[in-house]
Amino acid sequence: xxxxxxxxxxxxxxxxxxxxxxxxxDLDPESTGxxxxxxxxxxxxxxxxxxxxxxxxxxxxxxxxxxxxxxxxETEYDVSPTALTIPNIVGESTISIVNRFSPVQNTALSGxxxxxxxxxxxxxxxxxxxxxxxxxxxxxxxxxxxxxRAPKDxxxxxxxxxxxxxxxxxxxxxxxxxxxxxxxxxxxxxxLVAGKLVCRSEIFPLKDGRQASLExxxxxxxLEKTAHTLESLKKSIRWDEERWGLELDLEGxxxxxxxxxxxxxxxxxxxxxxxxxxxxxxxxxxxxxxxLRVESVVGHEYFHNWTGxxxxxxxxxxxxxxxxxxxxxxxxxSADMLGEASARAVQxxxxxxxxxxxxxxxxxxxxxxPIRPESYLDINNFYTMTVYEKxxxxxxxxxxxxxxxxxxxxxxxxxxxxxxxAATLEAFLEAMQEAAGRDLGQFALWFSQAGTPRxxxxxxxxxxxxxxxxxxxxxxxxxxxxxxKRPFLIPFPVALLDPTTGAEMPVQLIExxxxxxxxxxxxxxxETHHEWxxxxxxxxxxxxxxxxxxxxxxxEADYDDATLAFLATRDGDPFNRWDAMxxxxxxxxxxxVRAKLTHEPKDVDPLFLNVVGELLSAPDLSPAFKAxxxxxxxxRLVSEREPLIDPQAVHYAREYVRxxxxxxxxxxxxxxxxxxxxxxxxSPDPESAGRRALKNLALGYAxxxxxxxxxxxxxxxxxxxxxxxxxxxxxxxxxxxQSPAKQDMAxxxxxxxxxxxxxxxxxxxxxxxxxxxxxxxxxxxxxxxLMQTNFFSIKNPNNVYALLLAFFTQxxxxxxxxxxxxxxxxxxxxxxxxxINPHVAARVARxxxxxxxxxxxxxxxxYDALQFVYSRKxxxxxxxxxxxEKTLGNPV
Numbered sequence: 001x002x003x004x005x006x007x008x009x010x011x012x013x014x015x016x017x018x019x020x021x022x023x024x025x026d027l028d029p030e031s032t033g034x035x036x037x038x039x040x041x042x043x044x045x046x047x048x049x050x051x052x053x054x055x056x057x058x059x060x061x062x063x064x065x066x067x068x069x070x071x072x073x074e075t076e077y078d079v080s081p082t083a084l085t086i087p088n089i090v091g092e093s094t095i096s097i098v099n100r101f102s103p104v105q106n107t108a109l110s111g112x113x114x115x116x117x118x119x120x121x122x123x124x125x126x127x128x129x130x131x132x133x134x135x136x137x138x139x140x141x142x143x144x145x146x147x148x149r150a151p152k153d154x155x156x157x158x159x160x161x162x163x164x165x166x167x168x169x170x171x172x173x174x175x176x177x178x179x180x181x182x183x184x185x186x187x188x189x190x191x192l193v194a195g196k197l198v199c200r201s202e203i204f205p206l207k208d209g210r211q212a213s214l215e216x217x218x219x220x221x222x223l224e225k226t227a228h229t230l231e232s233l234k235k236s237i238r239w240d241e242e243r244w245g246l247e248l249d250l251e252g253x254x255x256x257x258x259x260x261x262x263x264x265x266x267x268x269x270x271x272x273x274x275x276x277x278x279x280x281x282x283x284x285x286x287x288x289x290x291x292l293r294v295e296s297v298v299g300h301e302y303f304h305n306w307t308g309x310x311x312x313x314x315x316x317x318x319x320x321x322x323x324x325x326x327x328x329x330x331x332x333x334s335a336d337m338l339g340e341a342s343a344r345a346v347q348x349x350x351x352x353x354x355x356x357x358x359x360x361x362x363x364x365x366x367x368x369x370p371i372r373p374e375s376y377l378d379i380n381n382f383y384t385m386t387v388y389e390k391x392x393x394x395x396x397x398x399x400x401x402x403x404x405x406x407x408x409x410x411x412x413x414x415x416x417x418x419x420x421x422a423a424t425l426e427a428f429l430e431a432m433q434e435a436a437g438r439d440l441g442q443f444a445l446w447f448s449q450a451g452t453p454r455x456x457x458x459x460x461x462x463x464x465x466x467x468x469x470x471x472x473x474x475x476x477x478x479x480x481x482x483x484x485k486r487p488f489l490i491p492f493p494v495a496l497l498d499p500t501t502g503a504e505m506p507v508q509l510i511e512x513x514x515x516x517x518x519x520x521x522x523x524x525x526x527e528t529h530h531e532w533x534x535x536x537x538x539x540x541x542x543x544x545x546x547x548x549x550x551x552x553x554x555x556e557a558d559y560d561d562a563t564l565a566f567l568a569t570r571d572g573d574p575f576n577r578w579d580a581m582x583x584x585x586x587x588x589x590x591x592x593v594r595a596k597l598t599h600e601p602k603d604v605d606p607l608f609l610n611v612v613g614e615l616l617s618a619p620d621l622s623p624a625f626k627a628x629x630x631x632x633x634x635x636r637l638v639s640e641r642e643p644l645i646d647p648q649a650v651h652y653a654r655e656y657v658r659x660x661x662x663x664x665x666x667x668x669x670x671x672x673x674x675x676x677x678x679x680x681x682x683s684p685d686p687e688s689a690g691r692r693a694l695k696n697l698a699l700g701y702a703x704x705x706x707x708x709x710x711x712x713x714x715x716x717x718x719x720x721x722x723x724x725x726x727x728x729x730x731x732x733x734x735x736x737x738q739s740p741a742k743q744d745m746a747x748x749x750x751x752x753x754x755x756x757x758x759x760x761x762x763x764x765x766x767x768x769x770x771x772x773x774x775x776x777x778x779x780x781x782x783x784x785x786l787m788q789t790n791f792f793s794i795k796n797p798n799n800v801y802a803l804l805l806a807f808f809t810q811x812x813x814x815x816x817x818x819x820x821x822x823x824x825x826x827x828x829x830x831x832x833x834x835x836i837n838p839h840v841a842a843r844v845a846r847x848x849x850x851x852x853x854x855x856x857x858x859x860x861x862x863y864d865a866l867q868f869v870y871s872r873k874x875x876x877x878x879x880x881x882x883x884x885e886k887t888l889g890n891p892v
Contacts, residue, residue, distance in 0.1 A: 003878035007375045008317040014135055015051040016089060017043050018142045019184070023132065027150035027194055029104045029114055033063075036132040037096045038142070040089060052087040053095075056129035056136040059111070063098040084133040097133050106130070107795055107836045115260035116219060118195025119155065120273060122266060125316060125379045128187035138313045139422040141184035148177045148194065155194035157217065161185070161269045163251045181269055183249065184420060186312050191268030193217070193256045200226045204234055206248055207241040213252035218280070222257065225280035228291060229255060232298035239299070239333050244411065246306045255279060255298070259757050262797050262839045263383070265297050267304030274301070277758055277798060283682040285758045287725040288689035292347075295337065300330035311415060314422040316379045320371045320447065321425050323383075324391020328399075331392060342622040343686040345574035349628050352549045352575070353582075355393060357637055359385035360554070363452040364640075365849045366890035367883065368479040370450045372425055377882035380839050386450075393552040394446045400550050401443070401491045401524075402436045410435035442489040442526060450479040453488055455525075456556040461540035467510060468496065468534045468541055472525050474553075480890040490525040490551045495573065496534065496541035502570025510535040520547050520573070542566055547573045561587065565611045569618070574625065581615065581629050584608055585657075589638045592653035597646060604660040613665050616672065623676055624690025627697050632658060635812055645854045651771070651813035655704070662705030670709060672698040682723040689725070696729035703733050711739055718745055728762060736771045760791050761802035768807040772814055779814040780821055783807050794832065797840050804829055808847035815847075816854070820861035823848070827865045830880065831872060838877030845869070845883040863888075 018038045026033040040053065062079050065072045065086065078085040086095070106113035111130025112121045121127070129136040146160040152175045158167075162181025169175045197217045204212050214233055216226040233255065240246045250270045261275040278297040281290055307329065308322035331351055335344045362368060362385050369382065371391045376382055399407040410432035418427055425447055433440050453476045460469040472492065476485035496505045507521035508514075510533040523532060542563060546555055559567070559580075564587075567580035588608045595602040615621065615629050635654055639645045662669065676695040678688045699717070702710035711734075718730035731749055734742045746767070753759030767786060772779055783803060786792055792799050808815050808826055815822040826847060833841035851862035869876070870884050 003377055005375050005377050006316075006379075008315070008372075009374070011315055011317075012048070013045045014043055014137065014140055015046045015048050016040050016053050016135065018135055018140055020145070021134075021142045022145040022147070023190075024147045025149065025192065027119060027148065027155055029102075029119070029154075031100050031102055032112065032119075033098070033100050034132045035096065035098050036134070037094065038134075040093045040095050042090060050090060052085050053089040055084045055086070055097075055133035056082065056126070057084050057099070057133040058082055058129050059101060059106070060130070060133065061100040062133070063100060064096075066096040068093055068095075099132055101130065108839065109260060109262050109797070109837060110839070112192060113260070115258045116195075117154075118197065118219075118258070119193065120195075120256070120258050120260070121190065121192045121268075122262065122273065123190050123268070124188040124263075124266060125383075126188075128190055131190075134187050136187050138186040138188060138315060141186055141312070141420070141422065143184050144179075144181045144190065146179045146181075146192065148179075148192065149174050150194055155196075157193070157195060157197045157199075159191075159193040159217065159254060159256065159271055161189070161191055161271050163270075183269065183310065185269050185309060186422070189267070189269045189309060189312075191266070191271040191273060193271065193273065196220070197256070198223050200230055202230060202234070204237065206237070208247055212237075212248050212250070215252065215254045216279075217254060217256045218276075222276070222280055225282045225285060226257075228281040228286075228294055229257075229279050229298060232295040233302060235295070235337060236299040236302040236333065239336060240303060240306070243332070243336070244306075244329075244408075246415070248305070249310070253302070255301075259798060260796060262837070265301045267301040267308055269305070269309050272301045274298075275798065277761065280758060283723045285724060285756060286684075287723075287728055288684050288692060290724075291684035291689075292334065296330050296334050299333040300326055303329045303333070306415060310420065311418045312422050314424050316376070316382070317372055317374075318424050319379075319382060320387045320391035321423060321428060323388050324371065325395055325428070327388050327392035328395040331396070338686050340686060342574070342625055343690070346622075346624045346628055346686075346690070348548070348575055349578045353628075355385075355389045355552065357634055359389045360452050361636070361640055361850065362386055363390070363450060363479070364477070366480060366886045366888075367846065367849050368450045368890075370482075371447045374481070378838075378842070378878040380879055381842055381882050390552060397446070397491060397551055398432060398440075398443065400493075400522075400548075401489075402432065406436050407432070442487075445486055445488055449476065449485055449488070450482055451476045451485065453490065453551075453553045454556055455490065455492075455546070455551075455553045457543075457545055458558050459543055463540070466535065466537050468537055468543075469531055470494065470534070470543060471529070471531045473529045474525060475528075480886070487526065487528045490553065492523040492525050492545070493520045493547040493550050494523055494532075495520045495544040495547060496537065497544055497567075497571065499539055499542050499566075502542075502566070502572065504572060505541055506536060508534055508536045520544075522550075542570075544571050544573055544576050546576075548575050549579070559583070561605070561607055565607055568611050568629075569614050578625070578629050581611065582633060584611060586633055586638065586641055589633065589650075589653050589657055590641055592656050593638070593642060593646070593649050596649040596652050604657055604664075609661065609664045612661055613668065616665060616668055622687075622690055623694040624686065627690060627693035630697060636809075639812065639853075644856075645858075647812035647816040647854075647858075648818075655771075658701065658704040659706070662701040662703070662707070666702055666705050666707055669698040669702040669705075670707070673702065673713060692723075692725050692729075696726065696733075699729070700733050703737060711737075711741070715741060715745070718748075724759075728766075732766055735766050738773045754791065757798065761798050764792065764799065764803040765806045765810075768803050769811045778817070778821075779807065779811060780817070780825060784825070795836055797837065800833065800840055800844070805844055805847070808844065816858055818857065820865070823861050823865035827868050830869055831875075834875065834877055834880050838879040841877065842879035842883050845880050846887075849883070849887045851887070 018040050020039045022037045024035040065077050103112050103114050103119055110122055110127035148158040158177035160179035162179050165180050166178040198220050199215050199217050201215045204214050206212055216229050237248055255272045257274045257276045257279040259276045264278045265274040281294045303326050307326045335347050338344050414428050414431035429440050453474050456473045458471045496507055504518040506515035506518050515536050564580045564584045571577040635650050638650050673695050676691040678691050714730045714734050717726050721727040734745050753763055768783055830845050848862050851859050866888055
């Protein structure tokens with residue numbers, strides 16, 4: 001399994017190019033045959049003249065090689081487990097390769113594999129080489145013609161990229177389909193689907209007057225869950241036309257959903273393949289958040305049609321050029337679909353909360369890497385939060401810096417100059433520079449430097465001269481391979497608020513003669529340290545900093561708790577209002593962690609509890625905003641603030657504060673539950689979803705207080721809910737309590753959801769993340785028992801993520817048991833998954849990447865578990881080996 005580290009600096013253009021390819025498939029689950037006919041020419045840009053043609057190939061059985069009509073003997077080429085080498089391809093040539101592979105043996109789910117009796121493909125990043133021999137790299141673009149022959153009884157539906165040109169019966173029980181994709185694409189965008197599928201379709205009018213056939217293909221039992229998918233696709237197409245001027249370039253667009261998939265979805269040209277959990281929705285199987293996720297992921301994959309497909313990547317180091325850019329586009333799409341300002345603000349808060357919970361810790365871990373990494377052992381390990389989420393934030397920051405109109409001009413230039421080609425981040429930034437007329441060299445550091453910048457802000461008020469000084473200092477901690485950091489260009493929007501009313505004051509620099517209108521002022525921090533002095537102020541203002549989270553930094557402001565309370569209740573910027581409350585919550589939780597560790601009990605600060613009550617009663621706030629503002633930070637976020645992590649102390653602190661909030665405002669919470677019911681037919685619209693979110697949050701706080709009315713309300717809600725959002729919330733609150741009714745409720749949910757994979761996975765996650773109470777079976781033992789059931793398969797990524805990864809990453813108090821049993825279980829699972837699906841194994845392996853952050857007793861046992869896995873390094877896949885080596889070797 002040895003693999004060589006790939007460095008960005010080692011990039012060389014391919015020695016040969018392939019401009020057309022015809023693939024002929026004879027499908028069989030045990031042994032599929034492929035005839036691959038390529039038109040190959042030496043690359044005139046290559047300096048390696050006369051180099052042999054080296055084609056990637058893995059898990060393939062070679063049958064024959066023909067060059068320009070002549071069958072080669074075995075002495076005229078060399079075949080290894082990873083490549084087919086053909087010498088003397090020095091001129092234009094037609095090469096035909098016949099090979100076979102076994103879909104049913106493909107448990108890695110990379111290439112073509114079996115899913116529920118159907119055949120599915122996944123070629124990103126290096127799966128095409130498991131189908132046939134090819135130059136499997138993103139800078140080789142070819143036009144594909146695909147002919148598929150298959151038994152009609154097994155595979156009545158045959159799909160591939162592009163446009164369907166022909167279908168016919170072959171008269172021997174098989175049938176045939178011919179697909180032609182008119183646009184050149186890299187091999188990672190190839191797709192093939194065959195099976196017993198049904199379709200929801202619609203003819204959709206495009207803005208230019210053409211008609212496009214939109215199709216959602218699923219297994220028969222899932223057809224009723226596809227209406228929202230189709231509507232989301234229609235919205236995505238129209239939005240891309242109107243917002244970016246980009247139109248669908250094919251006669252049709254197809255989505256296929258499967259329950260066996262390593263990722264969320266894949267943007268194959270014209271034939272997107274989705275994990276079912278990101279594609280299917282109705283009120284029985286999807287929550288309000290699921291509806292939003294389906295819309296977002298459908299948008300994301302469709303938007304790749306231009307940012308990723310029509311303009312693709314020169315090499316995998318440029319991954320953020322398609323993923324970060326497209327996450328930014330899908331976030332903008334989701335916000336525009338919500339429409340109303342309050343709903344948009346809530347979505348922005350959720351996006352940032354996700355970034356802080358998942359990407360900020362990655363930036364502080366042994367796996368920290370720049371948005372554009374400099375090297376990798378296995379590229380699949382770099383489909384990370386840094387590439388996707390931080391990449392999106394940096395592109396959003398560029399739009400903030402340049403302005404929306406200038407950013408759009410730069411985007412249009414980038415598309416126009418690179419359409420049909422393989423681009424780099426430099427090409428994107430050059431287009432933005434040309435549109436803006438300014439140098440973005442310093443801004444480019446965001447793509448090349450790892451780590452989250454810390455921005456320390458101090459303020460001074462001169463009561464004599466009525467000037468206000470704001471001092472900002474940026475630092476970025478050392479990360480693996482980058483001990484020294486250069487200062488970033490940081491956009492820094494600031495408002496100065498009246499200390500009594502919270503009204504925005506003019507932000508006038510002392511050197512300016514006239515005061516601007518009151519509002520937000522965009523500053524730029526370019527140096528390590530800078531001071532701004534503001535004048536013309538009647539009183540010492542309260543500063544509102546980094547408004548809207550303009551830059552992905554950790555802000556360290558000199559706010560005391562009273563100032564945070566003021567901002568949480570008075571700031572006119574919705575994000576900063578939420579952020580102030582979130583910081584106040586984190587401080588409150590930290591105080592309780594300290595109290596637990598020092599054995600000095602401490603009451604929850606009345607100031608904090610009063611702010612909770614004020615926000616809960618605020619008439620100017622929407623239910624959706626109240627729900628996000630009053631939700632306690634996760635245990636993971638709380639842990640990140642601790643110098644040494646004690647998971648049991650963090651769990652205790654969060655539960656203690658929840659109960660204190662519930663007891664202090666029990667009457668208000670019960671009133672809130674009654675005031676936010678949503679009678680009538682279920683709708684996932686933002687207003688209704690916001691009311692449900694606040695109602696369920698209030699029920700959770702009331703239940704945490706021990707109030708019996710809340711327990712009765714939860715039981716009633718579980719029994720009568722007409723939507724999964726309410727039913728799941730009731731179950732989750734009850735399972736995480738000492739109520740004797742929780743076991744019956746969990747069994748009832750299992751009985752009701754048993755036959756639906758989407759629901760079973762939610763049920764598994766609730767079991768894996770449950771709190772443990774005295775007298776109960778350890779959660780680890782419950783997880784082991786669930787692994788033996790017939791509704792769990794370790795070969796199914798969704799099952800693994802729902803049960804095992806959830807236990808490892810979302811139930812810290814139980815996973816990090818003091819006896820080390822959780823770590824020993826983790827090592828067993830990593831080694832077993834490594835043999836089945838290396839991609840999934842690598843995701844699970846990362847659960848211990850921050851082992852140095854924990855208390856000595858825990859970190860020693862985590863180290864032992866990591867060393868145990870590493871002792872089997874000769875058996876480890878490159879995916880897992882890279883994670884383990886970096887986790888052990890990078891002392892962050």
